[in-house]
Amino acid sequence: MLEFLLTSHPLDCPICDKGxxxxxxxxxxxxxxxxxxxxxxSKFHNEKRVPLGDLIMLDRERCxxxxxxxxxxxxxxxxxxxxxxxxxxxLEIVSLSDPPFDSKFSGNTIDICPVGALTSRDFRLSxxxxxxxxxxxxxxxxxxxxxxxxxxRDHDIKRIVPRENESVNEIFLCDKGxxxxxFATAPERLTTPLIRRGWKLEVGxxxxxxxxxxxxFAETRTQHGASALGGLGGDRASNEDLYLFQKLFRQVxxxxxxxxxxxxxxxxxxxxxxxxxxxxxxxxxxxLDKNVTxxxxxxxxxxxxxxxxxxxxxSVRWYGANLIVANGRVTKLAxxxxxxxxxxxxAEAYFLLGVIRAIVDEGLENRDFIAARVANFxxxxxxxxxxxxxxxxxLCHVKPEKIRDAARQIxxxxxxxxxxxxxxxxxxxxxxxxxxxIAALLLITGHVGRANNGLIALYPHNNSxxxxxxxxxxxxxxxxxxxxxxxxxxxxxxxxxxxxxxxxTKPAFLxxxxxxxxxxxxxxxxxxxxxxxxxxxxxxxxxxxxxxLFRAALKPIGESKPDWWIxxxxxxxxxxxxxxxxxxxxxxxxxxxAPRYAGMTYxxxxxxxxxxxPAYGQGNPSDQPTEIAMGELENVSSGKAWRSVAESxxxxxxxxVWNEPGQQSPEDSRQYLAVARSLYDRGTLMSQTxxxxxxxxxxxxxxxxxxxxxxxxxxxxxxxxSFDSRVIELTARVDGHVPPDxxxxxxxxxxxxxxxxxxxxxxxxx
Amino acid sequence: xxxxxxxxxxxxxxxxxxxxxxxxxxxxxxxxxxxGWLPDDVIQEIGDLxxxxxxxxxxxxxxxxxxxxxxxxRHTIMFCADLPCALRGADEMLEHLxxxxxxRASQTSPDGKxxxxxxxxxxxCNHAPVMLIDGAEHAQDLTSEKIDEIIERxxxx
Numbered sequence: 004m005l006e007f008l009l010t011s012h013p014l015d016c017p018i019c020d021k022g023x024x025x026x027x028x029x030x031x032x033x034x035x036x037x038x039x040x041x042x043x044x045s046k047f048h049n050e051k052r053v054p055l056g057d058l059i060m061l062d063r064e065r066c067x068x069x070x071x072x073x074x075x076x077x078x079x080x081x082x083x084x085x086x087x088x089x090x091x092x093x094l095e096i097v098s099l100s101d102p103p104f105d106s107k108f109s110g111n112t113i114d115i116c117p118v119g120a121l122t123s124r125d126f127r128l129s130x131x132x133x134x135x136x137x138x139x140x141x142x143x144x145x146x147x148x149x150x151x152x153x154x155x156r157d158h159d160i161k162r163i164v165p166r167e168n169e170s171v172n173e174i175f176l177c178d179k180g181x182x183x184x185x186f187a188t189a190p191e192r193l194t195t196p197l198i199r200r201g202w203k204l205e206v207g208x209x210x211x212x213x214x215x216x217x218x219x220f221a222e223t224r225t226q227h228g229a230s231a232l233g234g235l236g237g238d239r240a241s242n243e244d245l246y247l248f249q250k251l252f253r254q255v256x257x258x259x260x261x262x263x264x265x266x267x268x269x270x271x272x273x274x275x276x277x278x279x280x281x282x283x284x285x286x287x288x289x290x291l292d293k294n295v296t297x298x299x300x301x302x303x304x305x306x307x308x309x310x311x312x313x314x315x316x317x318s319v320r321w322y323g324a325n326l327i328v329a330n331g332r333v334t335k336l337a338x339x340x341x342x343x344x345x346x347x348x349x350a351e352a353y354f355l356l357g358v359i360r361a362i363v364d365e366g367l368e369n370r371d372f373i374a375a376r377v378a379n380f381x382x383x384x385x386x387x388x389x390x391x392x393x394x395x396x397x398l399c400h401v402k403p404e405k406i407r408d409a410a411r412q413i414x415x416x417x418x419x420x421x422x423x424x425x426x427x428x429x430x431x432x433x434x435x436x437x438x439x440x441i442a443a444l445l446l447i448t449g450h451v452g453r454a455n456n457g458l459i460a461l462y463p464h465n466n467s468x469x470x471x472x473x474x475x476x477x478x479x480x481x482x483x484x485x486x487x488x489x490x491x492x493x494x495x496x497x498x499x500x501x502x503x504x505x506x507x508t509k510p511a512f513l514x515x516x517x518x519x520x521x522x523x524x525x526x527x528x529x530x531x532x533x534x535x536x537x538x539x540x541x542x543x544x545x546x547x548x549x550x551x552l553f554r555a556a557l558k559p560i561g562e563s564k565p566d567w568w569i570x571x572x573x574x575x576x577x578x579x580x581x582x583x584x585x586x587x588x589x590x591x592x593x594x595x596x597a598p599r600y601a602g603m604t605y606x607x608x609x610x611x612x613x614x615x616x617p618a619y620g621q622g623n624p625s626d627q628p629t630e631i632a633m634g635e636l637e638n639v640s641s642g643k644a645w646r647s648v649a650e651s652x653x654x655x656x657x658x659x660v661w662n663e664p665g666q667q668s669p670e671d672s673r674q675y676l677a678v679a680r681s682l683y684d685r686g687t688l689m690s691q692t693x694x695x696x697x698x699x700x701x702x703x704x705x706x707x708x709x710x711x712x713x714x715x716x717x718x719x720x721x722x723x724x725s726f727d728s729r730v731i732e733l734t735a736r737v738d739g740h741v742p743p744d745x746x747x748x749x750x751x752x753x754x755x756x757x758x759x760x761x762x763x764x765x766x767x768x769x
Numbered sequence: 770x771x772x773x774x775x776x777x778x779x780x781x782x783x784x785x786x787x788x789x790x791x792x793x794x795x796x797x798x799x800x801x802x803x804x805g806w807l808p809d810d811v812i813q814e815i816g817d818l819x820x821x822x823x824x825x826x827x828x829x830x831x832x833x834x835x836x837x838x839x840x841x842x843r844h845t846i847m848f849c850a851d852l853p854c855a856l857r858g859a860d861e862m863l864e865h866l867x868x869x870x871x872x873r874a875s876q877t878s879p880d881g882k883x884x885x886x887x888x889x890x891x892x893x894c895n896h897a898p899v900m901l902i903d904g905a906e907h908a909q910d911l912t913s914e915k916i917d918e919i920i921e922r923x924x925x926x
Contacts, residue, residue, distance in 0.1 A: 083821070084824055099812075099822075099823040099827055
């Protein structure tokens, strides 16, 4: 067999990227005959450089036609964009999608290619794999927190590959996580502190910069009081940074003006719900079977948390998880749902209420659970009275029988997970009944406090959860908008860029701590250079509340310092007696003081565990003794998740909250504006990576084909969208994904920042 | 572009199978009969109808040799290259045909009129050598003269 595989293999191992980690090479070395019986002249020669999209290069000569990449795309990624063409010796891999190889998981085909046929256009021919040192880390993009290995050589990141963790990312990684890392070593990185002298920002020393910040903070506090100081801590920073950041403000300065939700117009993000009813520890989104119903509410994980979309799809297809997708539009995930429900934007609460009412009507509530742990079910059931399923159905535009069907599945399923995304969080902000509806749905069916039960809120960034845990929320303090509009005298912005995210008025004194000279940094009085995640240690908490440790891979760029060090130095200069020598000491303090993070020291987080590897195949994973089938993974550091109140306090009683859904806004001839997000954007981190640039879409607006016809708009036409005083021009995408009377605009592309969700907009042809 | 009728015929075909995508081969045949070959936009249309990606439809269309992904001449000649025909001098006939047309097998003549393909047994061994014209007409007991005559006729129609 090996001899056959090698008949037309070019044997260019000395220049092949796969050399050193190539299964074909290894097998040939172990078992292959030294000499082939086929004449060299009969070898086929094929094209060696065929670009398969922007990210992958195909070498047709090396390809052994195993079809692993085709199957990965079809069966795991669900993007049917790779296929064979022709047959026999002419067989070759092609992609006819537009753009070619249009998948967010294309990089995974490089890993599973058993030869060097598929190579990364980024890493290609730039290093031998044995010269690259791998450092375990955690992806710093979205909130999934995929485990990665940073491949370092000569103080540069050569490549990023996934690190296997069955409970987070398995062996997968999206293309953003894999390719967008050049920001860490970009020449635009800040290397020294900058201090404003006159009109210009000039290079200063650390001591000078820190002294200036501390003295200005102290001065502002004595002159205008502590509440004249505010802190915006980005949710890209690590737990250690965020903990010290809030400690600086709360303990040392005495101000409660702390926020992290820069660029988010939602004020209610359901953090309370997660604290109470968060999905039980041990939930594994990639191995949910037919006993688990998953309700994905107002989310588009394909664009926001790609690996979660991939794992949910896998759970449905391999293990038969019962997926219900409810949103105001059709998302990619909906294709795999047993039930895909499209409700009317703005009427989310009525949808939830309809489901709750249907459960109570049919007596499907979990009486044992309610008796043991719910305080006020009778009252709650009574307050539902005026809202019949039919009324809710009429208001949310979902048929009553569909609501009843969903209700039965939710109530009768042994397990229920609710994943609420960006659009659901925006809905919660406009209408508190959405949040109370989610909580009530979990409580009356008794689906909390166990693995595979409860709520997962899909947050936007790698450490949004950590920022919520450490209370960077405007409870009692000023909001992001207030701080950005000059309501504070001194503002400390760490790892965030409020000036790029919306209107920004510079306060009297502005400190920015970031990797780059961002829009906000250009306005700052002092700019402090921070280190990227690749240069330091720390922990991130992912959207499933899993705290994960990442290690340093690179030497610091220039004079940049870890965020926590900078904060601690400022605190010392303000008189605090802080003694932190390394970030692990901060985590020890967190583990000792924050109950949720109890016991989560670096040593505990780095602990290697054995993890069963699930068997892949049709059917229910719990039917099969998986450890025997596929063995165990050893030496996996899986991270630790903190427990929700429902788990940690088994005797706690919960209260159902009744909120009458908000009044339906009167009929309006203008379109309802829904806001989504595109995976590839123009963000600071993305813009440093050339090869993903073509993947960043031009700003677009999605319009329903009915509306488009009425307005005379064709697919691809330029349209003008106006609301309040703002007018933007975009390209129209006409399709059936958004409902009539609504338009969808991704909010992180050129000129589309800070869009007000739920606003009424006017769309016209240019 | 497929006609409305072809599209509805494909939709009809889809109902005959438990899984609609199974209709891909008859759908490709139908499209090829209508358009003459299978250009990219037709591949896309069939994919849209069957719920398959363009890449998947292309995979099937290129696997089977009787689907044409390249634009053929106005007429297609399939020339039998199997044993009984070979025993009756098919090789020489093919060579003659190639000279006459000015192209090799699996190519189209320079004037764009006739595409020549080699084929497996066409089921006319008792009249070998045999070729099939436009998928319908058997030309049998071939001689150089017969071939010349046929080519003249095809060139003029």
